[in-house]
Amino acid sequence: MISLYMQPDLTLVMQGRIRKDNTFEVIETVELPSYYEAFSQGGTEGVFTLVRMFRDLRAHLPVNAQEIYIVLPDVLFNTINCYEYISDDSLRIAVEEDLSDSLDNYYYVIPVHTVSPAPLRRSVYTLEKNTLDDIIEAAKQEKITLSSVEPASFAFYRAAGHWEMDTPLVEVFKESACIVTYSPSDGIFRLDCDRISEHKLEMAKEHVDSIVSEVYSANLITESQKFSNFRPGDDVHYTVLTNRPSILEIEAIRMRLPKDMPGFPEYVEPGNLMPDEQTRWMPLLGTLFQEYDARDSLNNPLYDKVPQIVQLRTANLLPEEVRTSSRNQQWRGMLQKTSKGLVATFLGVMAIEAAAIFFLSTDIPQSLQSDYATVQKEGPAVDAEIGVVRAALAEDQNVPAAYEALVRNRPDGLGFASVTIGLANVETKKGTAGDTRYASVRVVSNNELTFETFRGQLSSEPIFDAPVINNITAENNLKTAELKIAKGAMKP
Structure with a gap:
């Protein structure tokens, strides 16, 4: 497995693997030039820049037999915000108001759901479709096995594992910066703050500390508006991701850093990365941790500290059909x-x-x-x-557990028209068009967004793998879709 963190200033690369004893080994780390310009170029020129990135990667690491995980900085996303959840329609309207555009023009994920007794909220990341489509096209041209495209903040939170804590994360680059804040009772939001970019801090000189303090105060004010249970205090710590250690020496930043900067979990063998270097590599490690989700959930070390009021979903924006095609x-x-x-x-x-x-x-x-x-x-x-x-041997496998998982993940406003689990004679049907070899569900709703919500929630169930939405039809204000679902790694 290889992860790339495509920062505006450089590209961080990590190769790792999960050992048989469930520990994780960092095999190698590399720093490559930045290819971030691809996202401002767009189209054919942007794709060519991304092709060069994959070729550069191939020159350093054995790519052909590896799955590739892309991490994108949060400043690249069009919106990152948490919303009160009343219905799918109200959620879509709120997101489109932030975008000032139709949600159809974006890829989006809803990785954090808060539930009662906390406020019912959904945290949404949106990314313009052209941005991700260019990555997909470049990977296709270079025959790269693309497995994930994920925001840096969520990958970092997964690596840190402190789902029970409020966590502001600062990402500082040469010309841009932002703060992404996670709260277990409310969700995730981003505050853009270019005033503390490396270039602006260099220009400010003697006013650096006051600028940082103003930006952090602005984040606290926004947090008090976004988070219903927010209680400001003097012990708010800001983890800072930067490639320049001198940034961490600025007094206003240093005094608000965690007493112990986040590092790799104890079940990770860090390779050649020293403890004081690990923080900035955590998004790369965290995105590779998605492989643990495919394993037995009882032995998954990632979610031990998830409060009952939090439900976590995938933050992988890559469409499932692209993952499947890439894997094939x-x-x-x-x-x-x-x-x-x-x-x-x-x-x-x-x-x-x-x-x-x-x-x-x-x-x-x-x-x-x-x-x-x-x-x-x-x-x-x-x-x-x-x-x-x-x-x-191919007859239905673990049908009760699969059906229970389908019912448990059914969102409000979505109904089942038919459910088929455990197709017979699986081995003889492989390769048959439309055959998913495990489960097929026809669902009905008056809101197409509900289908995606259901698909995303099923993606986190270890008994399932690669849920794909097919054949959406509409009749009398009702929409019908068919979900094809493959067998996951969880044993009966």
């Missing part, structure tokens, strides 16, 4: 490479066998002819028995 492309490449090796080996063996038969004998022994005749006669019956066993 990777497997095709691996199979083609393996097949070439097998063909070469097979031809070599055949050449040896042919030489042996030619030189040693031109007659087939009678005993071998008899064995061959027996196999020809009994083989179909044996194959039929094997087929019965395979079909039995």
Whole structure:
């Protein structure tokens, strides 16, 4: 697994893996030039810049057999905000008011849901579609297995694991800066604050401390407006992500840093990263931690401190069909490479066998002819028995738990028209168009956003994998969609 943090000033790269004992190992870290200009270029020029980034990555690390996780700075997102949740319609209206545009022009994720007794809120990240589409196109051209595109703040929160704490996170770059604040009782919002960018702080000189204090105070004021349970105090600590250690030495910043700067969890082997370097690498580590979500939830170390009032979902903006296509492309490449090796080996063996038969004998022994005749006669019956066993093994798996997960994640305003779980004879249906090999759900709602909410919530269930929305139709103000869902990693 490889993660790239595409910052405006440079590109951080981390390669890591989850060991068999469930610990995480950082294998290698690299710093590459910035390719952030791709997002201002857009179109063909932007895609070409991103292609160069992937080629640069390939020159440093073995990319072809790896899944790639992209981390984007929060300043790139169009909006990051938390909203009171009354209905899907009211949520969409509130988001579109912030965007001053239709939500149809954006990719979005809703990774944090707060529930009673806390206020009912949803935290939404929105990103212009062209931005993500350019990344997808560049990855496709370079045959990159793209698995995730995620905001830096949420990846950081996942790595830190302190879901029970209010956490302001400051991201400082050369020409831009922002503060993203998480509250377990209310959600996430962003405050843009270019006044504390590296360039502006350098220009301010003797006024640096007062500028930082003003920006932090503005964040506290905004926090008191956004968060209903916010109680200002003197112990608010701001974690700062920066590539320039001198920024952390500014007195107004230093005095508000956590007493212990966030570092890697104890189950992570940090490789060559020293403790004082780990904070700025945490978004890269956190996005790779998504792989833990596919494992047994009982052994997942990421969410031990999640309060009951918080429900976490994926923050991966990458459409599931893109992830599936990218993964299939990777497997095709691996199979083609393996097949070439097998063909070469097979031809070599055949050449040896042919030489042996030619030189040693031109007659087939009678005993071998008899064995061959027996196999020809009994083989179909044996194959039929094997087929019965395979079909039995492929019959429905853990249906009650799957149905319970579907019902538990059903959002308000969404109804089930039909549910199919555990398709029979799975092995014989692989490759069949439209077959998802585990579950199919037809759902009905008067709001299309509800379908995406349902799909996103199912993505976090370990019993499911790769839920995809297909065939949305509309009739009499009602919309119908079909969700195809593959089998997850959770065992019955």
